[in-house]
Amino acid sequence: AQSVTQLGSHVSVSEGALVLLRCNYSSSVPPYLFWYVQYPNQGLQLLLKYTSAATLVKGINGFEAEFKKSETSFHLTKPSAHMSDAAEYFCAVSDYGGATNKLIFGTGTLLAVQP
Amino acid sequence: EAGVAQSPRYKIIEKRQSVAFWCNPISGHATLYWYQQILGQGPKLLIQFQNNGVVDDSQLPKDRFSAERLKGVDSTLKIQPAKLEDSAVYLCASSPPGTGNTEAFFGQGTRLTVV
Numbered sequence: 001a002q003s004v005t006q007l008g009s010h011v012s013v014s015e016g017a018l019v020l021l022r023c024n025y026s027s028s029v030p031p032y033l034f035w036y037v038q039y040p041n042q043g044l045q046l047l048l049k050y051t052s053a054a055t056l057v058k059g060i061n062g063f064e065a066e067f068k069k070s071e072t073s074f075h076l077t078k079p080s081a082h083m084s085d086a087a088e089y090f091c092a093v094s095d096y097g098g099a100t101n102k103l104i105f106g107t108g109t110l111l112a113v114q115p
Numbered sequence: 116e117a118g119v120a121q122s123p124r125y126k127i128i129e130k131r132q133s134v135a136f137w138c139n140p141i142s143g144h145a146t147l148y149w150y151q152q153i154l155g156q157g158p159k160l161l162i163q164f165q166n167n168g169v170v171d172d173s174q175l176p177k178d179r180f181s182a183e184r185l186k187g188v189d190s191t192l193k194i195q196p197a198k199l200e201d202s203a204v205y206l207c208a209s210s211p212p213g214t215g216n217t218e219a220f221f222g223q224g225t226r227l228t229v230v
Contacts, residue, residue: 009155034218043119043206043221044158090157101210102148102171103219105157 002027002093004074006106014114019063019078021109023091026072032094033074034103035065039087047089050074061085086113117141119222121207127228133195136225140189140209146170147184148219149192150206158206164190197229 007022025031032051036044048059055067061084065076076089088110092103120139128134140147145166150158161180163171166187175182179198184190194201204226208219 036221041223041226043223044208045221046218049218092157101146101217102160102163103158105159107155107157 002031002104004033004091004093004104004106006089006091006109008109009107010110010112012112012114013081015083016080019076019081019085019111021076021089021091021111023065023074023076023106024072025074025091025093027093033065033067034092034094035059035063035074035076036090036092036105037087038090038108044090047076081111081113083113083115086111119207119209119220121205121222121225123225124223125226125228127230128197130199130229131196133193134197134227135191135193136205136207136227138190138192138207138222140207141211141220144209144211144220145187146210146212146219147190148208148210149182149190150208152204152206152224154203161192161205194227197227199229202227202229 003026005024034049035047037047038044047063048057050057050067058064063078088108090108091106122137147164149161151161152158161175162182164184167184182192204224206224208221210217210219
């Protein structure tokens, strides 16, 4: 069965500092991986996705993630945090090859950005 | 392009009452998902439809939850009777035809509070 683990339920950074949100996956087949962001009282919005093309994936709002098979990781980064980045971030793996294509989410990381 | 529409946005009910949520997916999206997001957790898939057929309802508590997607477009999710532990945000999502690399587009969710 596929799963994702997000290390750190809360991360706090200063404005302008590097953002690093960690995600490790478990999958017996090549995974499709996603990062979603959720602002308060909103649904989830896709930041970026990895679909077995380039291992470095660029997303919206200056975020990017690198797929590292050897480390089974798909960490999300942003060089310089902005106050508007404060939100909850979810890593997800797709049930690739299954009939459902359902997304399996991690428990989320709440990002706080300090002025 | 209009997004996934959900209503109501908020609902407060007493335990043992019934409640229904409505979702209208993005036009042309054959796949529709209902996710349950309990506070502090990642979304968990309750049921997935492909057109008007159920693809996956393995995590739907069928003794109290039901869902339908008549005509393969909009969908309703019902809880009867509600329990305190059903307090959560119920997210509807839809996706176009694909095989795992296609992201899901989420609505804003319905926040249910059971008292």
